[in-house]
Amino acid sequence: MPAFTQEMYAELDKVIMSLKGQEGAVMRSLQGAQDIFGCVTKDIQTRIAEGLNVPLAEVYGVATFYSQFSLEARGQYIIGVCMGTACYVKGSKAVLEKVSETLATPVGKTTSDGLFTIRDTRCLGACGLAPVMMINDDVYGRLTPDKVPGILASYQK
Numbered sequence: 321m322p323a324f325t326q327e328m329y330a331e332l333d334k335v336i337m338s339l340k341g342q343e344g345a346v347m348r349s350l351q352g353a354q355d356i357f358g359c360v361t362k363d364i365q366t367r368i369a370e371g372l373n374v375p376l377a378e379v380y381g382v383a384t385f386y387s388q389f390s391l392e393a394r395g396q397y398i399i400g401v402c403m404g405t406a407c408y409v410k411g412s413k414a415v416l417e418k419v420s421e422t423l424a425t426p427v428g429k430t431t432s433d434g435l436f437t438i439r440d441t442r443c444l445g446a447c448g449l450a451p452v453m454m455i456n457d458d459v460y461g462r463l464t465p466d467k468v469p470g471i472l473a474s475y476q477k
């Protein structure tokens with residue numbers, strides 16, 4: 321899991337304290353947490369519930385209702401393999417499977433070391449390079465599954 325620092329928790333506590341007792345405190349605390357951590361995991365929701373002195377179910381309800389909140393920690397690198405039509409017909413599914421197999425992690429999940437999150441995406445707007453994969457802001461085109469391990473290894477230094 322990605323490391324969350326004491327400073328991040330201290331910042332969250334400050335946000336919680338500043339909102340305690342106010343209208344919309346749960347929503348705004350979750351927004352603050354999402355900004356600080358990039359997600360609102362169960363631990364973070366619990367901290368908000370305790371800090372605001374509201375039931376965890378209420379925090380969970382808000383966190384799961386709005387798609388802006390990511391309930392799982394994300395990896396340092398987000399891998400997006402394009403499943404748009406142009407990429408799909410050129411074999412992006414096999415590329416995605418190779419990513420998943422190489423990292424021993426299912427699509428949609430984060431590697432246990434917190435380094436990568438694997439996603440399938442819609443058209444990335446680079447169809448001329450199909451099949452395309454992005455790792456954060458880096459674009460890789462004309463991929464074949466055998467190129468995948470070398471690309472991933474270059475992020476694992």
Ligand code: FES
Pocket residue numbers: 402403404405406407408442443444445446447448450451452
């Ligand atoms: S379909 Fe993959 S980049 Fe457009």
